[in-house]
Amino acid sequence: MISCLLIHVTRNSQGLPISKNSVISGEILQIGRGAACKIHLQDHRISLLHATILRSEEGGLYIDAEHNVTLKVDGFITLSADLVPGTRLEVGPYSLIVEPETEHHEITLSLELIHPLPAVMQGHVPVNLAALGWSKRKFGFGMAAIILFLFMLLPLLPAASNALDKWQSGLPVTMTDSWSPGPLSGGHELFASKCSTCHQRAFKSVTDEICTGCHARVSRHLTKADLEVQAFGGMHCTNCHIDHKGREELVLHDSSKCVDCHGNIKDKKTSTELANVNDFNLGHPPFHLTFVSDSGAVHIREDDKARLIEKSGLKYSHQVHLAKDGVSSPQGDTVMQCQDCHKLEESGKHFAPMSMQKSCQQSGCHALDFTDPVTGLAPHGSERAVMNSLREFYGKWLGVSADNLAACKGAVVQDCVNELARKNAAATLFRKDLECGECHEISPVANKDVPWKVTPIRINRDWQPGAIFPHNRHDTMKCTDCHDKVESKVSADISMPGIAKCRECHVGNHPAKGKVASGCDSCHQFHRTAVKPEN
Amino acid sequence: MNNMQGSSLLKYKNYRYLKVSAGMMVLSIVVYLFNEPVGGHPFGGTWLGYTLGVVSTLILLGLMWYGVAKRSITGTPDWSMIAEHEGMAGSHQRPAHGKSSVNKGLRGSGMLQEWLSGHIYLGISLLVLATLHTGFHLGWNVHTLAYVLMMLVIFSGFYGLNAYLNYPRLITLNMGEDTLDDLLLKIAELDELATARALDLSDEVNVLVMESCQETRVGGNLLQQLSGTQRDCPTRFAVQHLMTLGGHYIRDDQRKMLRDLYSLLLRKEKLVLRARTEIMLKARLECWLYLHAPLGIALFSALAAHIISIFFYW
Numbered sequence: 001m002i003s004c005l006l007i008h009v010t011r012n013s014q015g016l017p018i019s020k021n022s023v024i025s026g027e028i029l030q031i032g033r034g035a036a037c038k039i040h041l042q043d044h045r046i047s048l049l050h051a052t053i054l055r056s057e058e059g060g061l062y063i064d065a066e067h068n069v070t071l072k073v074d075g076f077i078t079l080s081a082d083l084v085p086g087t088r089l090e091v092g093p094y095s096l097i098v099e100p101e102t103e104h105h106e107i108t109l110s111l112e113l114i115h116p117l118p119a120v121m122q123g124h125v126p127v128n129l130a131a132l133g134w135s136k137r138k139f140g141f142g143m144a145a146i147i148l149f150l151f152m153l154l155p156l157l158p159a160a161s162n163a164l165d166k167w168q169s170g171l172p173v174t175m176t177d178s179w180s181p182g183p184l185s186g187g188h189e190l191f192a193s194k195c196s197t198c199h200q201r202a203f204k205s206v207t208d209e210i211c212t213g214c215h216a217r218v219s220r221h222l223t224k225a226d227l228e229v230q231a232f233g234g235m236h237c238t239n240c241h242i243d244h245k246g247r248e249e250l251v252l253h254d255s256s257k258c259v260d261c262h263g264n265i266k267d268k269k270t271s272t273e274l275a276n277v278n279d280f281n282l283g284h285p286p287f288h289l290t291f292v293s294d295s296g297a298v299h300i301r302e303d304d305k306a307r308l309i310e311k312s313g314l315k316y317s318h319q320v321h322l323a324k325d326g327v328s329s330p331q332g333d334t335v336m337q338c339q340d341c342h343k344l345e346e347s348g349k350h351f352a353p354m355s356m357q358k359s360c361q362q363s364g365c366h367a368l369d370f371t372d373p374v375t376g377l378a379p380h381g382s383e384r385a386v387m388n389s390l391r392e393f394y395g396k397w398l399g400v401s402a403d404n405l406a407a408c409k410g411a412v413v414q415d416c417v418n419e420l421a422r423k424n425a426a427a428t429l430f431r432k433d434l435e436c437g438e439c440h441e442i443s444p445v446a447n448k449d450v451p452w453k454v455t456p457i458r459i460n461r462d463w464q465p466g467a468i469f470p471h472n473r474h475d476t477m478k479c480t481d482c483h484d485k486v487e488s489k490v491s492a493d494i495s496m497p498g499i500a501k502c503r504e505c506h507v508g509n510h511p512a513k514g515k516v517a518s519g520c521d522s523c524h525q526f527h528r529t530a531v532k533p534e535n
Numbered sequence: 536m537n538n539m540q541g542s543s544l545l546k547y548k549n550y551r552y553l554k555v556s557a558g559m560m561v562l563s564i565v566v567y568l569f570n571e572p573v574g575g576h577p578f579g580g581t582w583l584g585y586t587l588g589v590v591s592t593l594i595l596l597g598l599m600w601y602g603v604a605k606r607s608i609t610g611t612p613d614w615s616m617i618a619e620h621e622g623m624a625g626s627h628q629r630p631a632h633g634k635s636s637v638n639k640g641l642r643g644s645g646m647l648q649e650w651l652s653g654h655i656y657l658g659i660s661l662l663v664l665a666t667l668h669t670g671f672h673l674g675w676n677v678h679t680l681a682y683v684l685m686m687l688v689i690f691s692g693f694y695g696l697n698a699y700l701n702y703p704r705l706i707t708l709n710m711g712e713d714t715l716d717d718l719l720l721k722i723a724e725l726d727e728l729a730t731a732r733a734l735d736l737s738d739e740v741n742v743l744v745m746e747s748c749q750e751t752r753v754g755g756n757l758l759q760q761l762s763g764t765q766r767d768c769p770t771r772f773a774v775q776h777l778m779t780l781g782g783h784y785i786r787d788d789q790r791k792m793l794r795d796l797y798s799l800l801l802r803k804e805k806l807v808l809r810a811r812t813e814i815m816l817k818a819r820l821e822c823w824l825y826l827h828a829p830l831g832i833a834l835f836s837a838l839a840a841h842i843i844s845i846f847f848y849w
Contacts, residue, residue: 033734033741035735042734044730044733044734044741044742044744044745045745047738048737048738117749125752125753125754125755126754126755126756126760127715127719127753127754127760127810127814128754128760128814128817128818128821129757129760129817129818129821129822129825131754132756132757134825136824136825136828136829137828137829137832139825139829140828140829140830140831140832140833141832143829143830143832143833143836144832144833144835144836145836147677147680147833147836147837147840148836148839148840151677151680151837151840151844152677152836152839152840152843152844155677155840155844156843156847159847177675177676178675178676178677178680179676179677179844179847179848180674180676181578181579181580181672181674181676181678181845182578182672182674182676183674195848199847199848199849202847202848203846203847203849204849205849206849242580245576245578245672249576254571254572256571
């Protein structure tokens with residue numbers, strides 16, 4: 001039989017202990033939530049039968065815990081422990097202390113609930129958004145402060161100090177990057193990290209002087225300075241050149257500003273010889289072809305066929321050279337292409353000038369052989385050079401043998417050399433419609449040393465100097481789509497397409513289905529002196 | 536509701552602000568389509584771009600002034616004020632304090648309703664005006680930041696309008712005459728009763744009841760409030776498993792006790808569900824304001840930086 005004094009300890013509102021004693025006894029003392037337990041603990045964390053106090057074979061008392069319950073002795077989890085005075089047990093949320101022995105009871109236990117159940121649910125868990133403690137105001141003003149610091153204060157600082165401006169321009173992300181409304185044009189990209197390169201004064205727009213500081217050689221639109229001021233006096237570079245629109249967008253591509261003047265230019269300037277132009281498709285005059293002569297440039301309308309004759313001084317048949325069966329050459333019949341002679345320059349706009357050597361003698365054609373007894377090729381490009389070559393030859397040739405010298409028939413050697421050279425040249429080179437005369441106009445002149453004159457060659461290089469035609473952007477087309485003089489037999493024929501040909505693909509400022517919208521700057525440049533056409 | 540009441544806000548004065556807003560939007564779109572800006576590319580720096588920017592800024596300042604003035608006058612959370620004004624459900628749960636006589640005056644005059652109607656429609660118009668102002672040029676800069684913030688504010692406002700039109704009715708359907716405090720008190724009472732009942736039952740039953748009492752969560756953090764659910768809810772688990780644990784009870788009083796306990800937990804589960812639904816609907820009704828208002832303030836600062844930057848580097 002175990003006799004036990006059980007001291008129930010509770011705490012008052014000040015936390016002071018209040019004890020209540022009871023005596024229990026039995027062969028064993030069960031501890032648990034069950035009503036049968038002598039030490040009855042009404043708490044969910046206690047099992048129906050939690051532990052049992054037993055007597056050991058040696059006569060001492062010990063406590064034995066059930067499986068799957070919590071029993072701690074002096075802070076350590078265990079399943080059983082001897083009960084000697086001073087032993088501190090934890091049975092679930094209860095503290096059970098073995099007090100010093102008393103006379104009347106074999107064991108004295110003090111029991112106290114040291115881990116009361118927490119309050120149920122409510123009280124700690126937020127049940128609305130306000131209880132989360134978030135402040136809309138702090139959140140908003142916090143973001144505003146960050147934005148103002150990063151995107152207002154920082155970008156402003158470089159304007160206050162040149163040193164700071166220079167330093168920050170070397171950063172991977174500069175202080176002013178966030179203010180850039182878009183990528184700079186290609187040539188200006190190197191200024192992207194230093195806004196003050198162009199924006200030199202706060203709250204002031206970029207001035208023309210800043211642009212011309214670098215672009216000092218940009219040409220005017222009009223040749224006459226007073227007209228330039230009259231026409232563009234109130235305008236600035238930035239009216240047309242709006243940057244921060246991407247790499248390719250610095251040049252104004254729409255035609256509205258051009259048409260502002262050129263749409264009704266005859267009213268604006270009554271003395272002008274320019275035609276009104278509104279739109280490439282709907283209001284553009286016929287093309288004018290520019291002929292360069294010794295007296296200057298002459299501009300002739302594309303439909304003035306009677307005057308559209310090229311006087312190049314060259315005799316040439318496209319029909320012969322572009323024959324489908326080929327043209328006779330030392331290699332046999334050779335089919336020639338346009339590109340064999342017309343080679344596009346790297347700019348893609350013009351063709352490289354043709355030369356005798358590169359274009360005509362390259363494949364052995366038009367070799368210009370001297371004839372017996374003279375050997376070798378005649379030099380091309382100078383009548384005098386031809387004659388000098390012959391004279392040099394005959395000078396040596398007469399000294400080779402007495403037979404050769406006999407050809408002079410007693411004449412003065414110098415005169416003999418001249419005469420032999422003249423005869424050879426007349427017989428083999430300077431012949432009408434043969435040799436030199438096959439391509440050139442040759443006329444005799446009263447010059448003893450060089451008795452022939454070849455008409456100078458003047459092949460027009462740029463028929464429309466006031467416009468730009470990028471051949472390289474039209475390389476999906478065949479040459480003959482636009483230049484229709486394949487059957488031409490004479491070089492006087494001009495093979496420049498008229499405006500109607502361009503309009504087959506191009507329209508004006510407004511896009512149209514199946515056509516390419518083409519503003520003024522598709523062909524014309526603003527900063528270039530306009531070419532004055534004849535009407 | 537209340538759709539009728541909500542729509543009265545949208546129909547205010549025969550759609551006055553809808554007409555104003557739609558007119559501005561159509562006009563700006565038409566002008567934008569037919570305008571041929573210098574350079575061929577529309578952007579904020581053309582005459583139309585500046586016009587759209589100025590108009591958008593003025594509208595935005597007006598809308599923000601509405602928010603500031605309303606807050607200073609009413610001192611009450613926005614949604615509830617709207618709900619109260621519209622006579623919507625849920626308003627009875629709001630504390631009565633903070634409603635000044637000025638507010639009552641505004642309510643009486645209908646000015647608040649007019650402002651709110653204008654706020655909604657003019658705010659929507661910014662969707663078009665500000666977008667056209669950009670000329671569809673966006674990038675990593677303060678200008679796009681202002682635009683993006685504006686779009687966020689507008690779209691959070693769309694959410695708010697939708698919430699305001701729908702959630703008050705659902706709140707009424709869910710809560711009836713009860714308040715959340717009522718439900719929580721009832722739940723606490725049921726917990727007490729259940730724990731008392733469970734003491735005399737098996738350990739397994741006690742564990743179920745204890746977990747139901749201790750670990751059932753109503754409310755919580757933002758996501759928990761917005762979802763209105765609790766994964767592996769202990770109360771629902773207890774309801775589902777309680778009766779299966781009672782098979783070994785052979786005494787009638789124990790079986791009766793178990794049935795009583797089951798009934799208590801069943802009632803608790805329904806109350807918990809209603810409480811969570813209430814918290815969820817309220818959270819969904821109010822959450823947008825945690826973006827709408829702060830983003831509006833951020834937008835104001837970004838707009839200031841945008842305008843200063845434009846004129847500083849003119």
